[in-house]
Amino acid sequence: MTLRRWAVGILAGGLFAYSIALGGLYAAQDNLIYPAPKQAAPVPPGYRQIELATADGLRLAAVFSPPAPGRKTVVFFHGNGDSWGGAAAANRLVMAAGYGVLLAEYRGYGANPGTPGEQGFYADGRAALAWLKAQGIGSEQVVLIGNSIGSGTATQLASEAPVAGLAVVSGFTSLPDLVAEKVSWAPTRYLVSDQFDNHAKVGRITAPMLLLHGTADTMIGPEHAQSLARAQPRARLVLVPGFGHELAYQDAAQRALLDWLAGL
Numbered sequence: 025m026t027l028r029r030w031a032v033g034i035l036a037g038g039l040f041a042y043s044i045a046l047g048g049l050y051a052a053q054d055n056l057i058y059p060a061p062k063q064a065a066p067v068p069p070g071y072r073q074i075e076l077a078t079a080d081g082l083r084l085a086a087v088f089s090p091p092a093p094g095r096k097t098v099v100f101f102h103g104n105g106d107s108w109g110g111a112a113a114a115n116r117l118v119m120a121a122g123y124g125v126l127l128a129e130y131r132g133y134g135a136n137p138g139t140p141g142e143q144g145f146y147a148d149g150r151a152a153l154a155w156l157k158a159q160g161i162g163s164e165q166v167v168l169i170g171n172s173i174g175s176g177t178a179t180q181l182a183s184e185a186p187v188a189g190l191a192v193v194s195g196f197t198s199l200p201d202l203v204a205e206k207v208s209w210a211p212t213r214y215l216v217s218d219q220f221d222n223h224a225k226v227g228r229i230t231a232p233m234l235l236l237h238g239t240a241d242t243m244i245g246p247e248h249a250q251s252l253a254r255a256q257p258r259a260r261l262v263l264v265p266g267f268g269h270e271l272a273y274q275d276a277a278q279r280a281l282l283d284w285l286a287g288l
Contacts (some may be wrong), residue, residue, distance in 0.1 A: 025098030057173075057199070057218065058104055058141075064134035065109035070119060074229075076151040084129060084136045084148060087112075093126030096188055096288065098167050099126045099152050099181075101145075101174030103194075103272075107134060110273070114171060114193075117278035120203075124161070126179075128152045130170075142176065142199075142218035149177040153185060163187050167285065171196060171272040172244065184227045189288045191234040191281060193272045194241060196248045197223040207271065228258040233259035234284045236277055240266030250264065260284060 064085065067073050071087035078084060083275035091097050098118055102111040104229050108127040112119075119125045130148050131138030138144060146273040153163055168180025175195030182190040196202045198221040226233065233256055246263055253261040262280050264271060269275045 052164050058132065060130070060133045061105070061107050062134070062137075064169035065107040068109060068127075071112065071125075073106075073142075074126075074155065076128075076155050078138075078144075078146065078147045080132070080144075080147055080150040081130055082138045082148075084131060084138075085153065086129045086152065086155075087127045087132065089119055089125045092122030094184060095122045095124060096165050096167050096285070097124030097126060097156060098169055098285075099128060099156070100147070100179075101128050101149065101177045103167070103172030103174055106171075111171075114272040114278070115169075117275065117282060117284070121282055121285075123167075126152055126156060142207055142220055145177045146153045146180050153181065160189045167191065167230060167288065169281070170271065171198075173199075173220065175222055179220075179222045179225050179229070182229045183230055187231050187240050189232045189234070189285070190229060191236060191284065192222070192249070192252065193236045193250065193277060193281075194238065194244055194269055195222060195235070196220070198246050198253050202248070209263070222252060223255050226259070227253050229256065232284075232288055234281070235261045236257050236261055236271065236280055237261075238269065238271040239263050240268045241271065243269035 039126050071089045074088045076086050100115055101109050106131050110226055111127040115125050121128045131144050132140040151283045166187050167189040168178040168182050169191040171193045173194045183238055199218055200216045220250055235249045240245050253259050255274050264276050
């Protein structure tokens, strides 16, 4: 009887510790998913700072470089720990080729007000498209590029507007899919609030699509890009050998983007 009570006590203690761990994971998820830099990066050379007005009343700083005549405009959504400084590095060859570039900055990032989150990111992206439209650049002249978690916002916008193209760089099928790979001991699919379900959306996107991923990416494996390609067979899948999650900043990725952009 004593042994049985001891075993029951161990089990109860383990379940209690497990529940505490789950509760901590749930409570901390926003800080883990959105490690937002809290200081605004300097405005990159060749860009000017602009202000985006969101539907829920926020005023967000972003930066913009206008297109050369006849060129389309790229709207770039960076990864969760980045800023417009890193986004500028990821678009240096695109900008040099004369494409317009709007580097969106999210709510809660840099000096921007608000709290990061899926629906907020979508509102921020819509504000970027609205600002371009006010400048005379309609969505049909816009190419959306999303890197890592930025793929979620870019994919959502491409499912809403008739854009010229969508490029997903180092993207994922969905946030719960990715978290489940990283935290296999927890029922994360029931804990993750934000979904960014790219896999469910790409099949209904009619714009030309590029899926660009490094074969050595251990943060988000290339199987995510391959799964997205199966969901949207018209997409161009480019796997770049030897590169990891830093792919967006490499010349190899930007040359692949320029090759694709030239065909739009």
